[in-house]
Amino acid sequence: xxxxxxxxxxxxxxxxxxxxxxxxxxxxxxxxxxxxxxxxxxxxxxxxxxxxxxxxxxxxxxxxxxxxxxxxxxxxxxxxxxxxxxxxxxxxxxxxxxxxxxxxxxxxxxxxxxxxxxxxxxxxxxxxxxxxxxxxxxxxxxxxxxxxxxxxxxxxxxxxxxxxxxxxxxxx
Amino acid sequence: xxxxxxxxxxxxxxxxxxxxxxxxxxxxxxxxxxxxxxxxxxxxxxxxxxxxxxxxxxxxxxxxxxxxxxxxxxxxxxxxxxxxxxxxxxxxxxxxxxxxxxxxxxxxxxxxxxxxxxxxxxxxxxxxxxxxxxxxxxxxxxxxxxxxxxxxxxxxxxxxxxxxxxxxxxxx
Numbered sequence: 001x002x003x004x005x006x007x008x009x010x011x012x013x014x015x016x017x018x019x020x021x022x023x024x025x026x027x028x029x030x031x032x033x034x035x036x037x038x039x040x041x042x043x044x045x046x047x048x049x050x051x052x053x054x055x056x057x058x059x060x061x062x063x064x065x066x067x068x069x070x071x072x073x074x075x076x077x078x079x080x081x082x083x084x085x086x087x088x089x090x091x092x093x094x095x096x097x098x099x100x101x102x103x104x105x106x107x108x109x110x111x112x113x114x115x116x117x118x119x120x121x122x123x124x125x126x127x128x129x130x131x132x133x134x135x136x137x138x139x140x141x142x143x144x145x146x147x148x149x150x151x152x153x154x155x156x157x158x159x160x161x162x163x164x165x166x167x168x169x170x171x172x
Numbered sequence: 173x174x175x176x177x178x179x180x181x182x183x184x185x186x187x188x189x190x191x192x193x194x195x196x197x198x199x200x201x202x203x204x205x206x207x208x209x210x211x212x213x214x215x216x217x218x219x220x221x222x223x224x225x226x227x228x229x230x231x232x233x234x235x236x237x238x239x240x241x242x243x244x245x246x247x248x249x250x251x252x253x254x255x256x257x258x259x260x261x262x263x264x265x266x267x268x269x270x271x272x273x274x275x276x277x278x279x280x281x282x283x284x285x286x287x288x289x290x291x292x293x294x295x296x297x298x299x300x301x302x303x304x305x306x307x308x309x310x311x312x313x314x315x316x317x318x319x320x321x322x323x324x325x326x327x328x329x330x331x332x333x334x335x336x337x338x339x340x341x342x343x344x
Binding site: 001008011014015018022029032147149152154155156158160161162163164166 | 321324327
């Protein structure tokens with residue numbers, strides 16, 4: 001089964017992001033707006049129980065994260081992906097790194113650039129048009145994220161949450 | 173903000189259900205296949221923290237649930253909704269009842285008929301055609317559900333998981 005780990009920002013930010021994704025992101029209907037912490041990986045049902053156990057420990061010993069957005073950016077020319085850049089913090093990098101060690105050991109495909117996708121799979125022309133117009137928006141946003149989620153993918157490509165992990169909290 | 177509480181069945185069952193929902197359920201892209209335990213309710217961000225706390229307690233003192241499917245049914249003529257009937261159990265009824273007391277006190281709109289929707293908003297003709305053909309399938313399925321989820325709704329109608337609660341488990 002395919003799994004991934006992500007943060008969901010507040011409803012307010014998700015609604016804003018969806019207003020762009022609706023038009024520019026073919027994954028719009030498959031998953032809510034998110035920051036990917038660990039991209040798709042395979043695990044059996046037995047393995048994922050061990051992973052979840054490790055994630056509970058990771059979450060408990062981590063702290064809530066500041067999520068700050070100051071600008072729109074793009075992965076072009078590597079990929080025509082337009083995104084809200086999430087300002088990197090040591091805490092977020094550390095959480096990312098811990099999600100790539102132990103039972104979750106794997107080499108990240110790219111360096112970690114925390115982001116929330118607004119649009120992808122765009123043609124070169126559409127990419128530069130959309131990026132030009134979105135860049136003119138003055139997007140500033142700051143919030144605290146106190147949880148992350150382990151998700152699995154269904155055959156139709158959509159994602160369902162397997163479990164939520166509260167950052168820095170003993171579950172009561 | 174609008175919240176709801178649901179169970180997600182296994183990926184295997186979700187994939188099967190989605191093969192029908194894709195054609196017959198306009199909510200297909202908004203949420204993964206599920207059993208609704210508590211339908212949409214309003215809560216503020218402060219209130220939902222209290223609700224989540226109560227749900228943690230509820231989950232810890234409950235037990236994993238048997239989910240058994242023996243047949244396809246319909247809410248017609250009240251609603252043209254075709255669904256997999258989930259065999260009622262005392263444990264599921266009890267969990268449902270506890271999700272309608274305390275901080276979650278509310279009168280359920282209907283008697284609790286646990287089900288997984290396959291199709292809805294169908295015309296009368298389509299409803300009877302589809303029901304006739306699906307009823308011929310011999311669907312038998314049994315699994316154990318060890319968690320439930322509190323979700324919130326975005327402006328576009330889609331649902332994001334707020335928190336997962338493990339049944340009968342001290343989180344470690």
